[in-house]
Amino acid sequence: MWTQVVGKIRLQQTPLVNHWWNVPLYVTARGLTTSAMPFRERYFEIEFDFIDHQLLIECSDGASKTLALRPQSVADFYAEVMSALRELGIEIKIWTMPVEIPNPIRFEEDRVHAAYDAEYANRFWRALVKMDEVLKEFRACFIGKVSPVHFFWGSFDMAVTRFSGKPAPDRPDADLITREAYSHEVISHGFWPGNKDMEAAFYSYTTPEPVGLANTIAQGKILPAQTFYSSELKEFFLLYDDVRKSDSSEQALMDFCQTTYEAGANLANWDRVALER
Numbered sequence: 001m002w003t004q005v006v007g008k009i010r011l012q013q014t015p016l017v018n019h020w021w022n023v024p025l026y027v028t029a030r031g032l033t034t035s036a037m038p039f040r041e042r043y044f045e046i047e048f049d050f051i052d053h054q055l056l057i058e059c060s061d062g063a064s065k066t067l068a069l070r071p072q073s074v075a076d077f078y079a080e081v082m083s084a085l086r087e088l089g090i091e092i093k094i095w096t097m098p099v100e101i102p103n104p105i106r107f108e109e110d111r112v113h114a115a116y117d118a119e120y121a122n123r124f125w126r127a128l129v130k131m132d133e134v135l136k137e138f139r140a141c142f143i144g145k146v147s148p149v150h151f152f153w154g155s156f157d158m159a160v161t162r163f164s165g166k167p168a169p170d171r172p173d174a175d176l177i178t179r180e181a182y183s184h185e186v187i188s189h190g191f192w193p194g195n196k197d198m199e200a201a202f203y204s205y206t207t208p209e210p211v212g213l214a215n216t217i218a219q220g221k222i223l224p225a226q227t228f229y230s231s232e233l234k235e236f237f238l239l240y241d242d243v244r245k246s247d248s249s250e251q252a253l254m255d256f257c258q259t260t261y262e263a264g265a266n267l268a269n270w271d272r273v274a275l276e277r
Contacts, residue, residue, distance in 0.1 A: 001074045001098060001113050003032065005081055006046050006055070007153030008094040010034040024150035027132040027158075031125055032151055036060075039090050050125040053118050055081070063088050069121070074110035100154035124193075128158060131191050134250050135160045138189070138257045144275035157203075159190030162261065164270045168208055182207050187264045189257045191240070200240035202256055206264030209234050216263040223255040236260045 003025065010023050025032040031048040043060040053069040065084040072080075078096070085092065098104040105112060128151065135149040138160065145163040152159065164185040171179050187206045194200040206213060214229045216222055217236075226242040229235070238256045246252040265272055 001101075001107075001110070002069075002077050002116075003048070003151075003153035003156070004098050005074070005078050005094075005107055006034060006048070008096075009046065009081075009085075009092060010037060024152045026148070026150055027125075027128050032128075039092075042090075044088070044090060048125075050118075050122045053116075053121070057081075057084055057088060059088060059090075069116055069118070071114060071116045073112075073114040074105075074107055076111075076114075078107035078110075098154075128191075130249070131158055131253070134253045135189065135257070138254060141277050142275060143277055155192065157190050157192040159188055161186050161188040162275075164265075164268065164275070185268060185270070187261050187268075189260070198237075202238045202240065202243065202253060203235045204257065204260035204264070205233075205235040206268060208268075210264065210267035210269075212267055213264060216267075221259060221263050223259045224252050227256060227260070 007023070007025060010025070025048075026035055028047060030052075031050040033047040034045055036043045036045050045056075045058050047056045047058075048069070049056055050069075055067040055069055057065040057067075065088055067080050067084060096107040098107070098110075132149055135158070139146055139149060142162050144165055147159070147161040149158065149160045151157075164187075166185050168182055168185050171182060174182075185206075185208065187204070189202070189204045191202050192200065213234075214231060217227060217229055222236065224238065224242065224246065227236055227238045230237060236256075238252075243249045243252045243256075264270075265275075
């Protein structure tokens with residue numbers, strides 16, 4: 001919930017770059033950051049520090065504010081963040097309704113969610129650091145258009161997306177963001193912490209989905225062997241625990257990314273010679 005408060009500040013401030021909806025957070029050596037955001041003649045950045053458990057707001061003119069990350073309600077956290085920004089001369093408004101969660105409560109009214117577990121915040125960040133390293137290596141092998149490795153504060157997934165360069169069929173019934181996100185052919189990989197229906201897992205999907213993609217598991221083309229395909233979600237999944245327990249978690253994740261990419265790209269007739277190193 002707290003990442004949604006900070007993430008929406010970035011959503012309001014980020015200029016149009018490539019895709020206007022691409023406004024996530026990024027992994028740092030201490031936590032997660034918005035990266036630099038313009039405000040009038042200044043820049044400012046907000047970082048979650050999951051080592052000292054602080055929220056750092058730093059400006060290009062040297063001004064800064066530090067807030068403690070501690071158990072408190074979303075409403076109190078929201079009030080503290082917005083107050084700190086005002087004290088720094090940064091006057092902004094954000095949409096305070098959380099997204100991509102069940103039964104959302106506006107930030108300023110949410111006194112239900114008030115937990116902050118420093119140990120597990122640190123553990124989660126350390127897992128993201130390792131994933132970030134592997135996904136960046138996977139990203140580097142692709143010379144076509146590709147997203148950065150980024151952390152989406154709504155659904156809480158870390159992702160990297162490759163584009164073939166070819167337009168995808170229109171989605172007239174989709175919402176504006178979905179139409180823009182999938183205006184061109186993509187193959188996306190990432191990590192998702194799960195929900196009540198599925199435990200934490202890595203995922204891969206190809207959109208539009210080519211015929212025969214689901215069959216590549218039975219054909220022995222997908223690694224590791226624990227990978228499975230959801231016909232409902234039209235995605236490959238590899239459980240986080242299967243990666244964690246493998247002999248080499250880095251290699252297991254790289255194998256998953258590479259083999260699912262190859263399966264989708266080959267069936268969708270991507271120009272792999274032009275797009276890959």
